[in-house]
Amino acid sequence: MALQYLVSLAVVGVVLADQHSHVSFSLGGAPKVTHHASHHHVPVHHTPVHHAPVHKPRVHHPKPHHPRPAHHAPVHHPQPSYHPQPAYGHHEPAEPACAANTTKPWCLEDAEYPLYEIKHAAEYHYEKLLSLYADVADLSTELSVERPKTLDEETYLCPSATAYVRPLRAINTEGKWRVIVNNVDVHYETLTQTTRVEECLTAGDACPLVPECYESSCLQKSIYHRFLVYDPYDQYFPFAVETFKLPASCACLLGAYTIDH
Structure with missing residues (x-):
């Protein structure tokens, strides 16, 4: 009987030991089984894990685009060396200084003449200038017939003065x-x-050599010359052909016949 009891205890002990349990006995009764957590830990070797660095994708934030103003290369316009000015209509020139030295509507001498x-303007516009000059060059009266110098040849009723001039300025x-373009x-x-x-x-005045019974007067006659x-002041083409009124002859004008008593 005792032997059977011991065998039973051995079996229970094996079972409990297998379940990591602790069996305690008391003198007065059945054995008490007390469960205790096992204090034996199986050593675990932790292999260090090397994590590859995580590369976060870079978010591209485009900068605001401010278009620069287009820079165009400046267009070069060749300027004539004579530096043209605005047209007459915008800047009316004052009376020239030479006008103070004459009573005639032209100047034969001009200290301010822009020769x-x-x-330079004539050289720059040479071809076009020649076409204009050809229109007025034939109007020269330098070789025209001069008036007689003595009364034996011809008698003029009114005295006059004849001259061949090359004006530098005129009205x-x-x-x-x-x-006026002259001597250039x-x-x-x-x-x-x-x-x-x-x-x-x-x-x-009355015409000389005319009888007083005739009403007469000396009359200045003019001609339009170009x-x-x-x-x-013309910045494009500073030349032009203009018209001028010049004295051409002196005539004797006869009026009605009168008889004085």
């Missing part, structure tokens, strides 16, 4: 002073404009 500017038919050397050619003028010396002029 240098005219020459045109609109009452404006203009610069351009490409081995000299541009000149000569005109014949005849002025009455006693305009408005000159090639230089316009310093």
